[in-house]
Amino acid sequence: MIDRKGIKKILDYDREHVWHPYTSMTNPLKVYPVESADKVRIKLLDGTELIDGMSSWWAAIHGYNHPVLNKAVKSQLKKMSHVMFGGLTHEPAVGLSEKLIQITPEPLTRIFFADSGSVAVEVAMKMAFQYWHARGKPDKNRLITVKSGYHGDTFFAMSVCDPVTGMHGMFNNVFPEHFFAKAPLCGFHDRFQESDIHSIRSVIEKNHEKSAAVILEPIVQGAGGMRFYSPQFLNRLRRICNKYNLLLIFDEIATGFGRTGKLFASGHTDIAPDIMCVGKALTGGYMTLAATLTTRDIARTISQGISGVFMHGPTFMGNPLACSTALASINLLLSYDWNKKIKTIEKGLGQGLAPCRDSKHVKDVRVLGAIGVVEMEEPVDVGKIQEKFIKKGIWIRPFGNLVYTMPPYIINEKDLKTLTRAIKETIYETGK
Numbered sequence: 001m002i003d004r005k006g007i008k009k010i011l012d013y014d015r016e017h018v019w020h021p022y023t024s025m026t027n028p029l030k031v032y033p034v035e036s037a038d039k040v041r042i043k044l045l046d047g048t049e050l051i052d053g054m055s056s057w058w059a060a061i062h063g064y065n066h067p068v069l070n071k072a073v074k075s076q077l078k079k080m081s082h083v084m085f086g087g088l089t090h091e092p093a094v095g096l097s098e099k100l101i102q103i104t105p106e107p108l109t110r111i112f113f114a115d116s117g118s119v120a121v122e123v124a125m126k127m128a129f130q131y132w133h134a135r136g137k138p139d140k141n142r143l144i145t146v147k148s149g150y151h152g153d154t155f156f157a158m159s160v161c162d163p164v165t166g167m168h169g170m171f172n173n174v175f176p177e178h179f180f181a182k183a184p185l186c187g188f189h190d191r192f193q194e195s196d197i198h199s200i201r202s203v204i205e206k207n208h209e210k211s212a213a214v215i216l217e218p219i220v221q222g223a224g225g226m227r228f229y230s231p232q233f234l235n236r237l238r239r240i241c242n243k244y245n246l247l248l249i250f251d252e253i254a255t256g257f258g259r260t261g262k263l264f265a266s267g268h269t270d271i272a273p274d275i276m277c278v279g280k281a282l283t284g285g286y287m288t289l290a291a292t293l294t295t296r297d298i299a300r301t302i303s304q305g306i307s308g309v310f311m312h313g314p315t316f317m318g319n320p321l322a323c324s325t326a327l328a329s330i331n332l333l334l335s336y337d338w339n340k341k342i343k344t345i346e347k348g349l350g351q352g353l354a355p356c357r358d359s360k361h362v363k364d365v366r367v368l369g370a371i372g373v374v375e376m377e378e379p380v381d382v383g384k385i386q387e388k389f390i391k392k393g394i395w396i397r398p399f400g401n402l403v404y405t406m407p408p409y410i411i412n413e414k415d416l417k418t419l420t421r422a423i424k425e426t427i428y429e430t431g432k
């Protein structure tokens, strides 16, 4: 075991030299050094054990150090960890493609592997542009989306993130201009209000000739606000997209693989997108891998365009280690009654977080599937609140005024209770 001095050395070096997501290099928030992680527990170097409430940003749905996934990595490692995908193919990529095509909405039968969610989003947008280009409409080169979205950190993906939280002000002269409608207001369980669709309909009516596609996160807006909205919004939107010749892109990078109570969030609707991105939980949190799926027609149209090819090809495309792990992760998910498990978590989160509503610092509490959100009236002091969470033995990382949790699906009732109780107590303590 590493001693205090050893831990300090790691942290000092980290603080001076290593960038963390969205952090300052001059005034960084505290980071916690991890020794290992197993099932739903993250173990810090000083021996502290934390119940994981984040699934490492939606990814580790089966928990950590899972024997089935470990085995998939090990057995693939014996064959090859990687070969280039240009001109070569392999069983892991083909097997995973077959599985993904089988479980995603029916029209999606052509697949492109990317190395991260942001790249999968870039690929989706490029597909849409190349599609219209091939159809002789190169002027359809903008996108339509809704506010409060999040689609990744690369520039084009960032340009369709929420204009405020996506820091558009800072990059105004770098971003291409896209068209933003109001975010859907109707909650997931609310009766749908037709007025909810008015904003995006009028944005589409005005800009469809210049636009290639509508891109949005179905049902759950993740890092842009943790909002859950009505499936009817998407049903209506599909019809409007058809009418105005727009492709519909679903970014299911956060929602995919059961998190919302359906295998994919589109499963709450009656419709299918033309292009869909998956990532995050794809490999069960083991490795970075994402994919963009589309229809036969779009793939063929692109291939019949001027370039004759789809213009994208990452170095680590279709990485065999990642593909084998992803296939094992999906099979693992489908091997048990995941739906029932998500329902149990949904109930536990609902009951456990409901009392937060009584705090005057809390604006809203909402739960969908294995996602629980406590929206505070004011932004939280992340450093301070995190210290309290750690003292109570849980790992939660809030942002802005959102304290939220999406635990690994394997979490048991006792740990889930501890998790929600710790969130509730901490929320009551802070702000006083």
Ligand SMILES: *Cc1c(COP(=O)(O)O)cnc(C)c1O
Residues within 6 Å of the ligand: 116, 117, 118, 119, 121, 150, 151, 152, 153, 217, 222, 223, 251, 252, 253, 254, 279, 280
């Ligand atoms: C996380 C996320 C992305 C970006 O994925 P990365 O792997 O971080 O690049 C894109 N879209 C949504 C909806 C996400 O939640």
